[in-house]
Amino acid sequence: MKEEEEEEEDDDSHIFKMAASISGLLKPWTPRVLLVRWSRYNPYYLEPEVRKEAYSRPESELSAEEKEERELKKLRPIKAATNSTTSSLFNDPVLSKFINMMMKHGEKTLAREIMMQTLENIKRKQVEKYHKATDGQKEGIECNPYVVFHQALENCKPVVALASIQKGGKYYQVPIPVTGNRQRFLAMKWMITECRDNKHRRTHMYEKLSQELLAAFANEGNVIRKKHELHKMAEANRAYAHYRWW
Amino acid sequence: MAANCARVVCSLFGKSVNFASSTRPVTLQFCRQICGTPALRRKNLGPTVPETFTAEFIQKQVEEFEIGKRHLANMMGEDPENFTQEDIDRSIAYLFPSGLFEKRARPLMKHPVEIFPKQRAVQWGPDGRPFHFLFYTGKQAYYSLMHDLYGRVLKVEKHQDQLRAKGLFPTEPKQIALGPSRWLTKEEMEALLVEPISRQDYEHFIQLMERLLAMPCCSLEQQFVMSHRQQLEAQSMHQVVPPLQKDDAGVDFSTAEGRRKSSRGSVVVRDCGAGRLTVNGQDHLHYFPVLQDREQLMFPLQFCGLLGRFDLDCSVSGGGRSSQAGALRLAISRALLSFLSQSEGEAMRQAGLLTPDPRVRERKKPGQEGARRKFTWKKR
Numbered sequence: 001m002k003e004e005e006e007e008e009e010d011d012d013s014h015i016f017k018m019a020a021s022i023s024g025l026l027k028p029w030t031p032r033v034l035l036v037r038w039s040r041y042n043p044y045y046l047e048p049e050v051r052k053e054a055y056s057r058p059e060s061e062l063s064a065e066e067k068e069e070r071e072l073k074k075l076r077p078i079k080a081a082t083n084s085t086t087s088s089l090f091n092d093p094v095l096s097k098f099i100n101m102m103m104k105h106g107e108k109t110l111a112r113e114i115m116m117q118t119l120e121n122i123k124r125k126q127v128e129k130y131h132k133a134t135d136g137q138k139e140g141i142e143c144n145p146y147v148v149f150h151q152a153l154e155n156c157k158p159v160v161a162l163a164s165i166q167k168g169g170k171y172y173q174v175p176i177p178v179t180g181n182r183q184r185f186l187a188m189k190w191m192i193t194e195c196r197d198n199k200h201r202r203t204h205m206y207e208k209l210s211q212e213l214l215a216a217f218a219n220e221g222n223v224i225r226k227k228h229e230l231h232k233m234a235e236a237n238r239a240y241a242h243y244r245w246w
Numbered sequence: 247m248a249a250n251c252a253r254v255v256c257s258l259f260g261k262s263v264n265f266a267s268s269t270r271p272v273t274l275q276f277c278r279q280i281c282g283t284p285a286l287r288r289k290n291l292g293p294t295v296p297e298t299f300t301a302e303f304i305q306k307q308v309e310e311f312e313i314g315k316r317h318l319a320n321m322m323g324e325d326p327e328n329f330t331q332e333d334i335d336r337s338i339a340y341l342f343p344s345g346l347f348e349k350r351a352r353p354l355m356k357h358p359v360e361i362f363p364k365q366r367a368v369q370w371g372p373d374g375r376p377f378h379f380l381f382y383t384g385k386q387a388y389y390s391l392m393h394d395l396y397g398r399v400l401k402v403e404k405h406q407d408q409l410r411a412k413g414l415f416p417t418e419p420k421q422i423a424l425g426p427s428r429w430l431t432k433e434e435m436e437a438l439l440v441e442p443i444s445r446q447d448y449e450h451f452i453q454l455m456e457r458l459l460a461m462p463c464c465s466l467e468q469q470f471v472m473s474h475r476q477q478l479e480a481q482s483m484h485q486v487v488p489p490l491q492k493d494d495a496g497v498d499f500s501t502a503e504g505r506r507k508s509s510r511g512s513v514v515v516r517d518c519g520a521g522r523l524t525v526n527g528q529d530h531l532h533y534f535p536v537l538q539d540r541e542q543l544m545f546p547l548q549f550c551g552l553l554g555r556f557d558l559d560c561s562v563s564g565g566g567r568s569s570q571a572g573a574l575r576l577a578i579s580r581a582l583l584s585f586l587s588q589s590e591g592e593a594m595r596q597a598g599l600l601t602p603d604p605r606v607r608e609r610k611k612p613g614q615e616g617a618r619r620k621f622t623w624k625k626r
């Protein structure tokens with residue numbers, strides 16, 4: 001509790017330039033010096049926890065950090081839940097992120113419709129394959145479109161990426177490890193650009209997406225190939241790996 | 247003196263409404279200098295010294311305030327003995343209506359302690375000798391606090407050594423009970439010491455306090471430590487629960503409102519057991535054809551597991567489809583609070599259902615095409 005209060009206080013003293021009273025921190029906020037990326041919430045606010053299971057866990061199951069986090073949540077204000085999150089079973093954060101990345105000009109309904117059609121399409125194809133397969137092969141075929149989607153994205157995530165680092169007047173491509181968020185972003189971005197650019201123009205987006213997702217699920221297709229090429233480049237440049245200083 | 251001459255004669259209150267200098271809130275807007283000497287009319291007066299308020303001056307202000315308060319109470323036809331600060335604010339707002347947007351620029355009448363900033367009394371005697379031994383450090387309050395704190399650290403160490411010498415050193419030392427609290431911020435420390443503190447000074451102070459807390463026998467100095475900590479109260483205390491009402495048929499219902507962007511929604515939640523949803527007279531399937539909006543309406547009910555129990559009668563106006571759904575979601579969550587226990591309400595708050603969403607459209611800036619988008623960069 002003490003360490004957490006202390007680090008909270010250290011953050012406070014550096015970031016907060018507002019009034020001393022905590023009531024000042026509970027209002028919608030504009031930083032005094034407008035940073036490039038800022039939000040209408042004070043940094044004091046915590047992220048909301050939407051899943052119902054998180055609240056039904058008894059005290060005994062929690063580790064020390066989780067207990068501290070629970071205590072902290074009781075004292076701090078919480079941000080509002082976004083428009084696209086619900087506590088229902090059908091709410092998937094990865095899927096929501098993918099829909100947002102597919103969205104153009106703020107047309108969420110269209111992006112969501114495409115995604116639902118994609119999942120339906122995947123299901124249809126897999127069920128068709130299931131009915132045509134022999135008994136031995138039937139267990140290997142995954143019919144749940146959500147599982148297919150998640151596994152396909154996992155297969156597309158790169159482990160290392162290249163960064164352009166300047167040393168001695170020249171720019172070198174240095175392999176660096178990729179964080180979880182960046183991996184997810186790259187996988188989704190490649191999937192969407194691949195479907196938009198490299199397919200036949202007369203096919204629907206949901207058709208293109210379902211083909212590419214099923215291919216990625218089976219570790220084939222252009223996106224997987226792109227990931228492998230990136231890994232090969234990183235392997236080739238591994239001599240410069242020590243140029244990374246972080 | 248400038249304040250005196252700029253004072254508009256206000257015989258109603260007996261000069262108890264304060265007219266401020268530039269550091270204090272401006273009171274009546276129409277106080278121009280009516281009388282003045284050539285010395286005052288001279289501009290470019292040079293660097294001004296911050297005004298010092300003597301104890302007698304403050305005392306006089308307090309007396310005038312008390313008298314003025316009684317006059318005001320008599321004017322408003324209320325009891326002068328039980329005239330509180332809220333009554334004063336109400337009366338001033340009634341007698342001096344102001345359309346100014348900045349609340350701090352409106353006429354105000356408060357106790358002089360709140361208006362005049364706390365200042366240190368004169369720190370040297372008639373012979374010019376300072377009272378405090380640390381006066382010549384320049385930051386006497388801060389250094390005396392650090393001196394005191396270090397003295398306490400040494401005292402705790404001495405106590406620990408004595409215990410160890412006697413062999414009574416506790417293996418599980420009694421933990422100091424901090425409770426949910428945080429250190430006072432730099433601004434609060436400055437208010438406490440009535441002296442400006444630099445950031446490094448404040449950090450030194452916190453480091454020394456943490457060192458004191460790290461010692462096993464620090465519970466000796468519990469009171470001293472707690473006087474420099476601010477208690478944090480649980481956020482759930484701030485929740486306003488709408489009252490549960492009963493209508494003629496004996497059905498429990500509660501009303502609440504919600505806002506999001508420019509939408510305003512209000513909802514009446516009835517404990518019928520039907521699960522019907524009416525929005526602006528239409529069925530919710532007609533009004534919200536998009537699945538995402540209907541999901542948002544059901545979110546609070548689904549989170550609490552009360553899907554089929556309530557009848558919702560919603561009305562909403564303004565904004566677009568998504569912000570109307572968000573406004574109604576907030577209204578439903580607030581109305582549900584009166585049917586739930588406090589722990590369930592706390593769970594709803596932690597799920598982010600009870601916070602009004604502050605995100606609004608960011609304004610377009612001059613020199614840019616939109617809020618963030620810049621004009622196309624042209625090399626020449």
